[in-house]
Amino acid sequence: MRLSTYILRRIAMLIPVLLGVLILVFVIAYVIPADPARAWAGQRAREDQVEALRERYHLNDPVHIQIYHYLRNVILHFDLGVSPTTGRPVKDDLRAFFPATFELALFAFFLAIAMGIPLGVISALRRNKPTDHFSRVVALAGVSTPLFWSALILQFLFYFKLDLLPAMGRASVDITRYTGFLLLDSILNWNWTAFGDAALHMILPATTLAFYTMGYLVRITRGSMLEVLESEFVITAKAKGLPRRVVIYRHALKNAIIPPLTVLGVNFGWLLGGTVLLETIFAWPGMGRYAAGSIVMVDLPAVVGYTLVVAMVMLLSNLVVDILYSVIDPRVRIGGKRQ
Amino acid sequence: MTRSNGIFVSRARLIRKRLNPLLKEWGLTAYVLRHSMLAVIGTLIVFSFVFIAIFGTRLAPYNPTSTTIQERFQPPSGSHPFGTDKMGRDVMSRMLAGAQHSIKAGAIVLAIAVPIGVLLGGIAGLFGGWVDELLMRITDVFLAFPSLVLAMSFSAALGPSLFNAMIALSIVWWPMYARLVRGQALAVRETSYVEAARSRGASNWHIMFRHILPNCLSPILVTLTMDMGWVITAAAALSFLGFGAQPPMPEWGRMVSDGRIYMLSAWWVSVFPGLGIVLVVLGFNLLGDGIRDALDPKLRRLTEVKWSRKKISSSSKG
Numbered sequence: 001m002r003l004s005t006y007i008l009r010r011i012a013m014l015i016p017v018l019l020g021v022l023i024l025v026f027v028i029a030y031v032i033p034a035d036p037a038r039a040w041a042g043q044r045a046r047e048d049q050v051e052a053l054r055e056r057y058h059l060n061d062p063v064h065i066q067i068y069h070y071l072r073n074v075i076l077h078f079d080l081g082v083s084p085t086t087g088r089p090v091k092d093d094l095r096a097f098f099p100a101t102f103e104l105a106l107f108a109f110f111l112a113i114a115m116g117i118p119l120g121v122i123s124a125l126r127r128n129k130p131t132d133h134f135s136r137v138v139a140l141a142g143v144s145t146p147l148f149w150s151a152l153i154l155q156f157l158f159y160f161k162l163d164l165l166p167a168m169g170r171a172s173v174d175i176t177r178y179t180g181f182l183l184l185d186s187i188l189n190w191n192w193t194a195f196g197d198a199a200l201h202m203i204l205p206a207t208t209l210a211f212y213t214m215g216y217l218v219r220i221t222r223g224s225m226l227e228v229l230e231s232e233f234v235i236t237a238k239a240k241g242l243p244r245r246v247v248i249y250r251h252a253l254k255n256a257i258i259p260p261l262t263v264l265g266v267n268f269g270w271l272l273g274g275t276v277l278l279e280t281i282f283a284w285p286g287m288g289r290y291a292a293g294s295i296v297m298v299d300l301p302a303v304v305g306y307t308l309v310v311a312m313v314m315l316l317s318n319l320v321v322d323i324l325y326s327v328i329d330p331r332v333r334i335g336g337k338r339q
Numbered sequence: 340m341t342r343s344n345g346i347f348v349s350r351a352r353l354i355r356k357r358l359n360p361l362l363k364e365w366g367l368t369a370y371v372l373r374h375s376m377l378a379v380i381g382t383l384i385v386f387s388f389v390f391i392a393i394f395g396t397r398l399a400p401y402n403p404t405s406t407t408i409q410e411r412f413q414p415p416s417g418s419h420p421f422g423t424d425k426m427g428r429d430v431m432s433r434m435l436a437g438a439q440h441s442i443k444a445g446a447i448v449l450a451i452a453v454p455i456g457v458l459l460g461g462i463a464g465l466f467g468g469w470v471d472e473l474l475m476r477i478t479d480v481f482l483a484f485p486s487l488v489l490a491m492s493f494s495a496a497l498g499p500s501l502f503n504a505m506i507a508l509s510i511v512w513w514p515m516y517a518r519l520v521r522g523q524a525l526a527v528r529e530t531s532y533v534e535a536a537r538s539r540g541a542s543n544w545h546i547m548f549r550h551i552l553p554n555c556l557s558p559i560l561v562t563l564t565m566d567m568g569w570v571i572t573a574a575a576a577l578s579f580l581g582f583g584a585q586p587p588m589p590e591w592g593r594m595v596s597d598g599r600i601y602m603l604s605a606w607w608v609s610v611f612p613g614l615g616i617v618l619v620v621l622g623f624n625l626l627g628d629g630i631r632d633a634l635d636p637k638l639r640r641l642t643e644v645k646w647s648r649k650k651i652s653s654s655s656k657g
Binding site for chain 2 (some may be wrong): 013017023024027028029032039101109153155156171269270276280286291295300303306307310318
């Protein structure tokens with residue numbers, strides 16, 4: 001199969017899932033709550049406001065008509081309702097908060113890859129040596145520590161006790177925001193103080209967020225590297241007398257890297273989901289904090305809108321990872337069907 | 340009389356004959372587990388956690404919910420090993436009493452999610468065709484959300500309580516098991532013994548329960564053990580966000596969240612419950628790793644040789 005055909009097919013396969021995601025969100029938003037209109041208007045809304053909402057979103061109509069209007073609203077206008085807490089359309093709120101979350105998740109994502117995969121490879125190469133034990137302990141700690149707790153501890157240590165890193169908010173320098181991505185904006189402003197400031201603010205939250213994914217990647221990379229190192233083609237390569245470097249980097253690593261790559265898409269989703277906890281603790285002005293803050297106010301539209309956006313980003317990141325993966329490993333395209 | 344007795348005897352022998360390889364397998368698994376230091380530590384942690392969950396309320400030196408304002412924010416000391424919180428409640432007593440909520444959350448969520456996932460995955464793998472396609476697209480939809488976010492959304496719609504958080508987590512957790520079992524079912528479906536069973540006229544259900552499910556047991560067991568830790572973390576995370584346990588219930592995640600704003604003046608309120616979660620999750624992870632290694636065919640055959648040698652030598656001594 002040619003690459004372009006493969007990509008088109010993957011995108012086509014995404015459509016039913018996307019539709020399913022929309023319907024699942026509909027069920028959460030309109031079917032499960034005992035009184036959806038009340039849930040959407042907020043607990044403190046007056047009866048006439050609730051009635052207006054019921055009218056606007058066709059909540060008195062049968063379910064199939066509700067679904068029709070809901071899908072129309074979401075697909076055509078991306079209308080996710082109005083948040084009773086902020087009084088603004090959820091769409092606008094999310095658009096304002098999205099860059100902060102995305103920037104943080106992306107930064108943590110690359111951090112996790114940059115640390116997790118090399119550590120896993122080294123661990124496998126030095127099996128049962130102190131380096132291996134060390135990285136296994138780090139990995140185990142990573143997958144065992146709840147994000148909300150490690151965030152608290154790191155904030156306590158590096159901000160309150162040692163005062164080394166900022167741990168509240170995104171920046172202390174004000175700049176013109178073009179994109180909402182602060183690192184990018186500070187470069188666009190040609191303001192290096194702001195860039196350094198934004199990067200410093202990023203370190204603690206991103207490290208905490210990356211910790212779990214890093215641990216997971218170490219474990220997967222180590223396992224797959226160990227397996228490849230014992231496979232016949234590596235033994236053959238060694239027997240041929242090829243230098244160790246060539247055997248490791250050309251033969252082993254190239255194959256061992258595939259299992260960790262396949263889980264990257266899902267991992268990005270986890271990072272995005274983890275921001276709910278993290279942004280609350282680090283006062284990071286992103287979608288996660290917005291959604292978590294809405295919980296106290298029983299603000300269903302905000303939570304639901306956030307869920308939908310996160311699912312869409314996760315589907316897209318899965319798509320991107322799949323495409324990258326098929327570029328690296330042509331067998332995927334020939335194999336056709338995904339398991 | 341003798342005849343029926345004879346049948347009875349042979350039946351007992353038959354059962355023993357059937358059970359023997361199974362017992363041998365379990366014996367080997369136990370042997371491998373015993374000889375892995377980390378797995379032993381994991382088992383110890385898990386067992387003490389279960390023990391605390393059962394007897395914690397009785398072990399607690401103070402009442403976990405009664406407040407003594409005069410004793411608020413006492414640092415860790417002899418009378419309060421983990422200190423007291425903003426209401427003067429003993430943190431250690433609350434942790435002892437709260438263990439049951441964590442283990443209940445883990446057990447209930449998996450008890451709902453795993454059978455659903457196993458059944459749907461088995462059906463998808465066994466029947467194939469449009470059934471498989473439909474069921475797998477549904478799991479794809481569920482897997483398109485990060486589990487915590489989807490569970491949060493369900494909790495928000497259901498209303499915040501620990502029970503609803505468990506329901507939400509069960510809804511989120513089954514697709515992974517469906518995927519797992521489906522993969523196994525697809526592999527087993529093509530084997531010659533399933534073909535033989537089919538030619539004998541075995542029904543789909545027979546194949547599912549006698550051939551597919553037994554083959555899925557090991558991977559399910561490993562995933563289940565590790566998931567126990569994850570579900571406990573997820574339930575604690577939901578409580579931390581305010582979805583799960585409501586005050587004054589002593590739930591560990593909620594306790595971390597309640598102590599959060601007092602971190603500077605009274606770190607112990609958040610640190611100890613969090614440490615409890617870390618330990619428990621670590622225990623389940625270590626145990627899961629141990630079980631996986633013990634069930635890994637490659638490692639297993641190696642140790643089996645050692646095991647049988649040891650058995651022979653010990654029996655010859657005796």
